[in-house]
Amino acid sequence: MIEAAGLEPGDALASSRELAKRFEVTTPTIREALRRLEATDVIRFRHGSGTYVSGGVNRRLLVNPHVSESRSESVLELLDARIVLEPPVAAAAAAQRTDEDLTALTLSADNSLKPQYADERPELHFHVALAGASGNLLLRETVEALLQVRARDQIEIRHRYTDRDRDHADHLRIVEAVRDGDADAAAALTREHLVAIREAIASTLGPEQAR
């Protein structure tokens, strides 16, 4: 029904009772269906107000909200993965970027100085914007999903261990490489940037966890 009506994030759905009538089932049954959609962030409930379409409708990859963070290993595992995956994405961005991508990228680079928005507006997160510049939506979504793994830790890291000025400088250099279409430089700079973050975290965790 969401598809057919072409509903976008923010749009309201019909009320539970109305949906129950329309599909000729009872409200508990409708609620079960809606709960499934809620689990993948396709819709969101607002008690007393209504149910609304959420960002998940156009997100193919997502982080399992039901896997506890304690099961997963160290935060370093995540950064290791990013160090492998993001440099080639940056290279693709350098090769494919349009002028609009470039302005969006510059915008998000400036935003790195005040990272509080990044959690709500993913497109303002530098690494998401970078992946977006590759022109491949799936790459963007992959990076976006990775950044939501251990989201709590990542916010903690950004607020405590990261040197924002250095971050910003790193980002600007990556933007330059992307602007110039220099894929190798974009990849190398992205790798260095992430390795630096990894090292900063590894040192605070203590050498015994550094692998």
Next chain:
Amino acid sequence: MIEAAGLEPGDALASSRELAKRFEVTTPTIREALRRLEATDVIRFRHGSGTYVSGGVNRRLLVNPHVSESRSESVLELLDARIVLEPPVAAAAAAQRTDEDLTALTLSADNSLKPQYADERPELHFHVALAGASGNLLLRETVEALLQVRARDQIEIRHRYTDRDRDHADHLRIVEAVRDGDADAAAALTREHLVAIREAIASTLGPEQAR
């Protein structure tokens, strides 16, 4: 509760009615909770039998089951993404692989000749095993998730357009590179392998969609 009891895929949960008693809510409420877990493949219902823990418990990344495939663009987008992401993963595998990884990889390479198992046993899928050899679980999960995007199409492709013997030969060459710890060769061979598949599909789709 699943965490606390350390339940693994295949284990049964208590019945709805029993859970309702234990959490002091009614069965419809329990069902809503279970439906959310079902949506991310943490549990699975078997009518008349019970509810069982499923593979999603240890899967952090997953494909949104509620996003229609029609919304997403061409299958080529997916292959483009894989061409960017998987070669560096192969390189990491070459650098980090243990001897056990190597045997698992060889096993899955042989399995490429009879790909029907790959859908149920992801660890037998060559590209998943390759990512697993990197030693980074998150990388493995990322590749695993990507392979489930447009799963229907991917199965179709494997059954109709792929030259199994050539696939197998490609895989064996990648295994050799990983065995020898040759990261550059592993990456290059993986890229060529995926590019070949992309070309094969692009030609069947007709030139107008080939970008």
Next chain:
DNA sequence: CACAGGAAGTGACTAAATCACTTATTGAAT
């Protein structure tokens, strides 16, 4: 020893309410 039949357990669903929360409207005081 095989197997049909039945009982018990389980998920799936219904029906009719009630409670809790939000929002827009209304009407009185300013």
Next chain:
DNA sequence: ATTCAATAAGTGATTTAGTCACTTCCTGTG
């Protein structure tokens, strides 16, 4: 005319009590 608190309507959240449908396993019969 404007402001703002009370109110009413709409919505999600949950309950209670029960029925139907499906599986599984056990038991008694041939």
